[in-house]
Every structure is written in structure tokens, then in C-alpha cells.
Amino acid sequence: MAPVKNGQVILNEVPKAGIIPGQTTVYREENLDIDATPLNGGFLVKTLTFSIDPVIFGRMKGPPPFGYTLGGPINNLGGGRVLRSEHPSFKVGDLVTGMMNFEEYVVVPAAQASMFETVDSSISLSARMGAAGLSGKTAYYGWKAYAPPSSKGNVCFVSSGAGAVGSIVIQLAKRDGYKVIASAGTDEKVSTMKDLGADVAFNYKTTATKDVLAKEGLINVYWDNVGGATLEAAIDAAAPRAHFIECGMLSGYLGESYHIKNLFMTIPKEVQLHGFIAVGWMEENWGREFRETMPKLIASGEIKYKEELIKGLDKAAEAVTAQLEGKNVGKPVLIVADE
Numbered sequence: 001m002a003p004v005k006n007g008q009v010i011l012n013e014v015p016k017a018g019i020i021p022g023q024t025t026v027y028r029e030e031n032l033d034i035d036a037t038p039l040n041g042g043f044l045v046k047t048l049t050f051s052i053d054p055v056i057f058g059r060m061k062g063p064p065p066f067g068y069t070l071g072g073p074i075n076n077l078g079g080g081r082v083l084r085s086e087h088p089s090f091k092v093g094d095l096v097t098g099m100m101n102f103e104e105y106v107v108v109p110a111a112q113a114s115m116f117e118t119v120d121s122s123i124s125l126s127a128r129m130g131a132a133g134l135s136g137k138t139a140y141y142g143w144k145a146y147a148p149p150s151s152k153g154n155v156c157f158v159s160s161g162a163g164a165v166g167s168i169v170i171q172l173a174k175r176d177g178y179k180v181i182a183s184a185g186t187d188e189k190v191s192t193m194k195d196l197g198a199d200v201a202f203n204y205k206t207t208a209t210k211d212v213l214a215k216e217g218l219i220n221v222y223w224d225n226v227g228g229a230t231l232e233a234a235i236d237a238a239a240p241r242a243h244f245i246e247c248g249m250l251s252g253y254l255g256e257s258y259h260i261k262n263l264f265m266t267i268p269k270e271v272q273l274h275g276f277i278a279v280g281w282m283e284e285n286w287g288r289e290f291r292e293t294m295p296k297l298i299a300s301g302e303i304k305y306k307e308e309l310i311k312g313l314d315k316a317a318e319a320v321t322a323q324l325e326g327k328n329v330g331k332p333v334l335i336v337a338d339e
């Protein structure tokens with residue numbers, strides 16, 4: 001077969017504030033002979049989807065191994081179809097997910113094959129990027145690890161509740177019997193959070209978070225996606241020995257960091273702050289359970305998800321920026337090819 005076009009997204013410049021598409025990252029095309037390119041015991045994947053996550057921006061700023069290599073392709077969770085294989089665990093036609101370079105065709109080296117998994121088509125590949133992917137795992141692992149089983153009347157507050165992670169957290173909390181308060185930045189997102197089961201949903205841009213929390217009761221669990229002033233309001237509203245699940249601090253990713261003025265109150269209230277990263281020991285503890293339960297709950301409709309599909313590998317930088325700016329409802333997924 002004649003060489004095919006292989007588009008790639010390259011980190012061209014370390015971003016200072018936000019991402020400037022075409023400057024921070026560049027989209028370039030090379031030719032690739034997909035029949036002849038050496039596999040060296042690995043396998044060749046035709047990319048179909050990529051998960052879009054805030055961490056992509058963080059990794060543009062940091063040096064390797066956490067950060068991306070300047071001048072090299074960015075990477076993240078992706079999914080695709082195996083076109084050629086020299087690896088015993090993967091065969092031609094398999095649908096796979098794993099950490100992939102932002103390229104149309106990816107050669108997975110044998111040494112990285114163990115970080116890939118074969119998936120079935122009981123749910124869409126895009127769902128495997130979000131609710132059944134990194135976002136769902138983050139929600140599931142953090143919730144399992146740190147949210148106490150609810151006794152009647154326990155209250156959970158979720159920030160960025162219409163986002164990829166927050167929308168799953170709302171549902172896990174409801175399944176465990178919590179009263180759920182959820183915040184997001186548009187009225188459309190407020191409706192989405194209500195549809196997902198939130199008992200109280202509000203737009204933090206038009207209603208003060210502290211007023212809602214003061215009215216709706218002390219909170220036993222705060223799922224923190226945003227940090228900043230919202231975290232400060234949550235500390236004021238924390239019940240004694242509340243659990244704060246520190247998932248992310250979105251409010252500071254594009255701007256200045258916020259000085260939390262009442263952090264001291266976590267001491268007399270004995271607030272338990274749990275920072276976590278949804279890999280490593282969490283994957284070892286709940287990875288199998290997640291893979292066995294979440295796709296089924298999604299397929300049956302018991303766990304709902306919203307997603308935004310963005311077409312074209314060349315739109316990767318715009319998709320990450322749109323998420324950081326709050327333009328997404330649910331999970332942003334980049335569609336590279338239909339098949």
C-alpha cells in the first residue's frame with residue numbers, strides 16, 4: 001500500500017498562561033507506510049478517539065516524565081483499531097484503549113503493550129474515554145477510597161458537577177444515599193446536574209456558593225474539582241470530621257492561584273483532606289471492579305453520561321482550551337476517525 005498521511009499534534013512551545021493553537025501545539029502531517037513500518041514485537045493502531053482532560057494542559061507545562069517532551073507528540077488516553085500486530089495479546093481487528101500519542105497511526109512498542117487493554121463494543125469507544133475511562137475511574141476510585149458509606153442525611157457537595165468527573169460523582173453519591181449539592185457555571189449545566197440526580201444544583205456565577213451551602217446544611221463530603229474560592233466556602237460549611245476529596249483545582253489552572261483564607265478551620269473541624277491520583281494503588285485496588293461494573297452500568301443506563309464529540313485530530317488544542325474555559329457539558333472526546 002502507498003504511504004498514508006499520518007497527522008500528529010506536537011508540543012511546540014511550553015505555554016505560559018493558556019494554550020495558543022498553532023503556537024503552543026502544532027498539527028503536522030507525515031507519511032507513513034502502514035504495511036512496512038517496523039513493529040519490533042509491538043502493534044499498529046489506527047486511532048479513533050482521544051480523551052480530552054485538563055491534565056493535558058498541565059503536562060504541556062511540566063518536564064518529562066510527567067510532562068511532554070518539547071518537540072514531540074502529546075499523548076493521553078486514546079482508543080483505536082489494531083491494523084497489524086506482532087504481539088501475542090493483540091490481534092488484527094481488536095479494539096484497544098491505552099495511552100497513545102496524538103497521531104492518526106500509532107505503533108505501540110512491545111514494552112508498553114501491558115498498558116493497553118482490549119475492549120468490546122457493548123458501549124461506545126467514546127464512553128470508554130469518559131464515564132468508562134479516566135474520568136469515570138477518577139470518580140469511582142476517589143469515591144470508593146474516601147467517601148464514607150452514607151448514613152441518612154449525609155450531604156455531599158460536588159463542584160464542576162456537570163463536567164466529566166463531577167457528573168459521575170453526582171451519580172455515585174446518589175447511589176450511596178447522599179443528599180447531593182452540585183455547582184457549575186451555566187444554567188444549561190444546572191439542568192444537566194438535576195437530570196443526573198442532584199438534589200440542589202446551582203450556577204456559581206449567579207448564586208453565591210456560601211449562601212447555598214449555608215442554607216442546604218453542613219456538608220459531610222466535598223468533592224473538590226475546582227479549589228479556590230469554592231474550597232474556601234466548603235470549609236466554612238464543613239461538618240465536623242468532613243471528608244474533602246481533593247480531585248483537582250480547575251480554578252487555578254489558567255489564572256492566578258487563590259489564597260484560601262480559612263484553611264486553619266480544617267483543624268478545629270478536623271476536616272480530612274484526601275488528595276489523590278487515580279492510578280497506581282487505586283488502580284490495583286479498584287481497577288478490576290471498575291472494569292467489571294462500570295461498562296455494564298453505562299450500557300444499562302443506570303449510570304448516565306453526556307459527552308461532546310469534537311471532530312478532527314487538528315482540533316486537539318482547541319478542545320483542551322474549551323474544556324478549561326468551561327465550554328464543555330460532560331466529557332469532551334476527540335474523534336479522529338469513524339473507523
Ligand SMILES: NC(=O)c1ccc[n+]([C@@H]2O[C@H](COP(=O)([O-])OP(=O)(O)OC[C@H]3O[C@@H](n4cnc5c(N)ncnc54)[C@H](OP(=O)(O)O)[C@@H]3O)[C@@H](O)[C@H]2O)c1
Binds near residue numbers: 054186250276
Ligand atoms: N486526581 C486525579 O487523578 C484526576 C484525574 C482526572 C481529573 N482530575 C481533575 O478533576 C477535575 C475535573 O476534571 P474533568 O476532566 O471532569 O474536567 P471538567 O469538569 O469536565 O471540565 C472543566 C470545567 O471546570 C470548570 N471551571 C473552569 N474554571 C473554573 C473556575 N474558575 N471555577 C470553577 N469551575 C471552573 C468549567 O465548568 P463551569 O462551567 O462549571 O465553570 C469547566 O467545564 C479537574 O480539576 C481535573 O484536573 C483529577
